[in-house]
Amino acid sequence: GELAGTPQNEDVGSYAAITISVNDGTDSASLTPFTLEVTNTNDAPVGQNFAFNLDEAATLTVALANGLLSNASDDDASDTLSAELVSQPQFGSVSLNSDGSFSYQHDGSENHADSFTFQVRDSAGALSAVQTVTLTVAPVADAPVAMDDSATTAEDTPVNFSLVANDSDAEDDLVVASAAIVLPASKGTVSITNGIATYTPNSNVTGTDTFTYTVKDAALNTSTAATVTVTITPVNDLPEVQAISLSVDEDTASAVTNVRSLGSDVEDTIPTGTINLVRAPSSGQVVFDQAAGTFVYTPDANVT
Known part of the structure; x- marks a missing residue:
């Protein structure tokens, strides 16, 4: 015959003086007593998925009591458990502590669903299956952006x-x-x-x-x-000139110097361009000296 069975976690321990007896209905016999030792093997811990809500661009802070180890379990009662990040969220950042507490910062984008994954590790090194933390982000009305x-x-x-x-x-x-x-x-x-x-x-x-x-x-x-x-x-502005009055003696030429000083220009203190005669006098003659910036007026003979 063969003795077979599958011990459970609660069966771990030493069982002494086990005696097996057989009986054929008439005669019976017993095997020599023996000891059965059920040794412990480390079981992987079990984690749970989580879901949280927060506002757009907000920070979610989850304390130890509600953290990622709050629902974790391990058949090996003596094991201590820790949380380990597997993958980062896509639309924010997470800081996960080994005790399962964490903080998540949403990036402020218009992406309103995010997630990250983690595993639970026991003190013997065994890892749980990968678990997912689902984050639902409530939209917030953003201020517009004015560009220069x-x-x-x-x-x-x-x-x-x-x-x-x-x-x-x-x-x-x-x-x-x-x-x-x-x-x-x-x-x-x-x-x-x-x-x-x-x-x-x-x-x-x-x-x-x-x-x-x-x-x-x-x-x-x-x-x-x-x-x-x-x-x-800048645009070149037209110069301006002041009106002047002259008094000359009959039959006497009169010279006026610094004609340009009578003009003004936004770009030049004293205009330096060409002096042009717009309308000749009704009597007499005017001669300009462009280089000197002067003109000479000579009245007609005997005109007053």
């Missing part, structure tokens, strides 16, 4: 451009008409109509100017301020 802009215009010339063409909102509910100035321009004026800015530089101003603006979404969340840089390129 730039524009170029010529001196004394207004320019129109869109402020919101490169702005965005995670929920796609950007309110175009909400674009509003925060810090005004210093070298010109700005008006905004339905997201279109009109920048008008001050007279004869060149260089770089800036202003800032914000935009809102349908939930009235306001973006951080974006900066708009406007480059004003």
Whole structure:
């Protein structure tokens, strides 16, 4: 005959003086008593899946009492258990402690389902099956994002451009008409109509100017301020000249020096260009000396 069986965890131990007797109905016989030793073998621990909820961009902190070892078990009562991370979440980051407590930080994206996996290890080195932690992320209305802009215009010339063409909102509910100035321009004026800015530089101003603006979404969340840089390129302005009156004696030529000093120009303190005669006098003659910047007026004879 053969003695067979499958001992369970609770059967571990030593069983002495086991006697086996047989009887054929008439006669009986007993085997020599023997001792049976059931030795322990380490069993792998058993983990559990978990599910948690949190808000978009929030941090979830789970303490030891509700951690990943709170439902773990091991048939070997003397074993101590620890949690080990197997795979990171896709849309956030997790910090898992060996006691099963952990913290998870969502990345703030519009991905509202995430997960990571872990295993339970016992003090003998055995590992549980891979378990999954499922994270359900509740969406939160995000503030829109206003991007910096730039524009170029010529001196004394207004320019129109869109402020919101490169702005965005995670929920796609950007309110175009909400674009509003925060810090005004210093070298010109700005008006905004339905997201279109009109920048008008001050007279004869060149260089770089800036202003800032914000935009809102349908939930009235306001973006951080974006900066708009406007480059004003110079344009050659026409010079201006003062009117003068002369008194000359009859039959006497009169010379006027520094004709250019009578003129003014935004780009030049004293204009240096050509002096042109626009309309000749009704009597007498005018002769210009371009190099000297003077003219000579000679009245007609005997004219007063």
